[in-house]
Amino acid sequence: MSFRKAMVAGALALILSLAVLIATSIWHHRLAARLLSRIEMAQHQALLVTRLEADIVARQLADRSQHVAMDQAIAVGMRAYLGSIENERHLIETDAESQAQQTHEWARALELAGIIGNSDRAGWRAARALSHDIAVREQGEAREAAQSIAQAQRWSGRLIGSVALFILLLCGATGWLLWRGIVAPIAALIDGTDRLRAERGPARVRLQGLHELQHLAAQFNDMAEAIETQVATRTTALEQANQWLRDIDGRRRLFLSKVSHELRTPVTVMRGEAEVALRRPENRAALEDALVHIVDSGQFLHRRLDDLLALAQAEDGALSVAPRPIDLALVLREAHAMVAPFARSSGIGLQLEAASDAVPIVGDPDRLRQALVAIIDNGIKFSPPEGMIRLDMRSDGDRARIAIRDDGPGVAEADLARIFDPYFQADVGRSRGGTGLGLALARWIAERHGGHLDAANHRMREGLCVSLTLPVVS
Structure with missing residues (x-):
């Protein structure tokens, strides 16, 4: 009534x-x-x-x-x-x-x-x-x-x-x-309002009393449900934002620790080579050999800085790709030439088997070269002394595949799907240093070019094979 x-x-x-x-x-x-x-x-x-x-x-x-x-x-x-x-x-x-x-x-x-x-x-x-x-x-x-x-x-x-x-x-x-009809429903609405303000459980009120107050109670329940939904949604969003901030802070700390560790090794090498050369200033051959090692370490350090900066920009959405028609075989040969001095100084051999004909694609040569160098550097790091890195490129129809094989210990099968994640390192990787960023950057570059990266262990011998597949322009 x-x-x-x-x-x-x-x-x-x-x-x-x-x-x-x-x-x-x-x-x-x-x-x-x-x-x-x-x-x-x-x-x-x-x-x-x-x-x-x-x-x-x-x-x-x-x-x-x-x-x-x-x-x-x-x-x-x-x-x-x-x-x-x-x-x-x-x-x-x-x-x-x-x-x-x-x-x-x-x-x-x-x-x-x-x-x-x-x-x-x-x-x-x-x-x-x-x-x-x-x-x-x-x-x-x-x-x-x-x-x-x-x-x-x-x-x-x-x-x-x-x-x-x-x-x-x-x-x-x-x-x-x-x-x-009036006092009890109003008291229930007051109690529901207090519970809603204090966030003490669901602030629902029973529909009772006169028709107008029942309508008011129904409107209050709808409002309370909408407010609780909004609060829950914003709470979830806030928790996600806090978790995102914690993740960012964790990645920042990890990034700084990785950078400090990654830069310490080549800087220590360069400092050691320079100190050894300064002890024997009369030995010209030793000086030249020390300078070669310093230059190679400097180039490796420069590439690591580029990788770190590129991946940070990629995560922030600031790293861009400028595609244009290029020859993928030429990019592979340039990447081989860039890492050759560092491989020689590390006692690792490089074997290139690239197609003699041009492999036309549309892409950013600087970013693709950066991705290939990161994969090769990763193979050099895990290869044993006197090991060999094999670079092989094949073109099959509308796809071109570059396979980079090393003689390292390989990766556990459970970790193969995660080696392209930023900062991830298997047990062997942590024992040998590094940031865990090179392969993550390479995957980001491959995906921006419409391709993908794959990793698999050798079936016949030890070592890891990382494959870069890109679309070819017909």
Whole structure:
């Protein structure tokens, strides 16, 4: 039920009760006034008839000299009685019984008047008896009117009591409706609001009370659900952002530690070569050999710095690729020439088997050369002394494949799928140093050129084979 309907129904019931109460009071007042008038009239008529009876008795006892005066007094009393009966007609109820009683009373009065008008000794005795009977009847009528008043008072009291009880029940029902329909739902909404503000579980409220408050509760539940969903979504986003920041911070720390470790090795080599050469300044061959090692280490250090910077830019989205038509075989030969001095200084041989014909592709030669050098450097690091790095390129239809094989210990099968992840190093890689960034950078460059990197262990002998596959321009 809506609040408007409840208030209208309560107001109508209260107005109806008050109307019944007022109507009952007016009816009782009017009935009591009419009955009191009848009592007064009945008592007055009884008094007139009693006087008339007394005059008749006195007439019977008086001597003849007093008969005329007594007859006049009796006639006056009779006229007064008849007049009172005439005046009583407007007080009589309209029902048939009341009208019949009034007609009978009027007939008795006329009968008495007739007896008095033609009286002898026997007639006066009859008049006396009739007047006494009329007086008794009038007194009975007065008692009946008094009883009617008492009965009307009892009936009116019961009705007023019933109406008062109904009003009390209506007030109680109104209070219960206000509690159950308004106060309790509002209290539930306040509690739900407190729970929503304090984030104490689901802030749902039960649909109760009047229709308007049920609609308000439904709207509150929808709002609470939307807020909780938004809070959960933003909390998840915040947790993800915090985790992302923690990951970035972890990668930053790892990057710095890797950089420091990666740069320490070539710097130590260059410093050692220079110190050895300075101890024997007269040995020109030793000086030249030391300078060659320093240059090779410097080139390796330069490539490592380029790799680190490139991968950092790739993760931030700042590293770009400028593709153009190029010859992949030429890029491979250039990469071979770049790493050859470092391979020689490391005691590692390089074997190049490239196609003599051009292999046309669309790509960025600098980035592709950087990727190939990173893969070759990785093979040099894991190859044993006097080992061999084999560079092999084959073109098959719309694909060109460059395979780089080393003589190292290979990679555990469980780690093959992760060696291209940034900073990942297998147990052998951690024992030999490095950043774990070269292969990750190579994979990023390959994917930007529409190709992919694969890694597999040699089936016949130890070593790892890393394959770069790129689309060829027809």
